[in-house]
Amino acid sequence: MIYTKQEWYTPAEVAVHNRASDCWVSLNGKVFDLTPWLVEQFKVCKCTKTCSCAVKNWFCGDDCVEYCPCFKRGYAYCDAKRLAMTILAYAGKDISHWFKGDEWVRYLHPVTGLSTPYQIHGHGPRQPVVPSTMWRPLQKPWWLDEGLVVGKATAKTRPIRIINTLTGATVTLEVCSEETIFQIMMRYLPHNSHMLSYSWRYLGRGLCLTKSLADNGVPDERDRLSAVALPENMHIPALLIYYNDDLTEDPHRDDCFCHDLACMLNESQKCGPIKQ
Structure with a gap:
């Protein structure tokens, strides 16, 4: 057994990373870990802040507003923090609707008639929408930084029983439809750390570990069930694992772990056509 890095992520797995110290978003089929990017953005403005409280105490009221000298001087240096x-606010969610391809969705400004990026929460109070010396070039857009990509967002999830x-133990998992059987085995690993001694089968036939569930002939019948007004979870396909009764032991995860996707492909395994 070769332990590998996870490639595909479900919306539920992205949604749990919804804090400033752990911020993920999905965009155009990719999953980004923006935690290091947020740290850098929060460091952009280093000026001393002042608050709107009339009386300066050791605590501030609920209606306190924090002022930045940058805006008073007419600079937009704090725009990075506002974008952060x-x-x-959208941590753990999909923000593909903000973009068209690799660029922000744009609109024609009603006053200037210029093509302007559409930001869902609006521009900053000093952010110009016309040619101005206050414009700052975007040197390295985070959405084009492959170093922030941690994986791919699935187009569709599906349940599977193992x-x-x-x-006699049964485990129901939500997996990505693009994942291979080997990648599903990685999801099942916390429930059975001795999988090397098991054979995986569906309806009595062996499964090709380098192919997905659909390629292995395991159907997803939720659409058919919904078409006849039946619950989607009325029937979930089941994969049966059989103990081989051998003495092999799985290597420790720290001793055999690879981040390369090629490690998931067992070149010695010959998978023939799947019989329907």
Whole structure:
């Protein structure tokens, strides 16, 4: 067994990363970890802040507004922090609707008639929408930084049951439709750390570990069930794992772990056509 890095992520897995210290978003089929980017954005403005409280105490009231000298001087240096707060508000969500391809969605400004990026929370109070010396070039857009990509966002999830015929234990997992059987095995690993001694089968036939569930002939019948007004979870396909009764032991995860996707492909395994 070769332990590999996760490639595909479900919306539920992205949604749990919704804090400033752990911020993920999905965009155009990619999953970004924006935590280091947020740290840098919050450091952009280093000026001393002042608040709107009339009486300066050790605590501020609920209606306190924090002022930045940058805006008073007419500079837009704090726009980066404002963009970071906008991203943080959508942490754990999909923001593909903000973009068209690799660029922000744009609109024609009603006054200037110029093509202007459409920001869902609006521009900053000093952000110009016309040619101005206050414009700052975007040197390295975060949405084009491959170093922030942690994986791919699935187009569709599907449930699958895994039944251990030795113990009778059943585990239902939400997996990505693009994942191979080997990648599904990685999801099942916390429930059975001795999978090297099991054979995976569906309806009595062996499964090709380098192919997806659909390619292995495991159907997703939720659409058919919904078409006849039946619950989607009325029937979930089941993969049966059979103990091989051998003495092999899985290597420790720290001793055999690879981040390369090629490690998931077992070149010695020959998978023939799947019989329907």
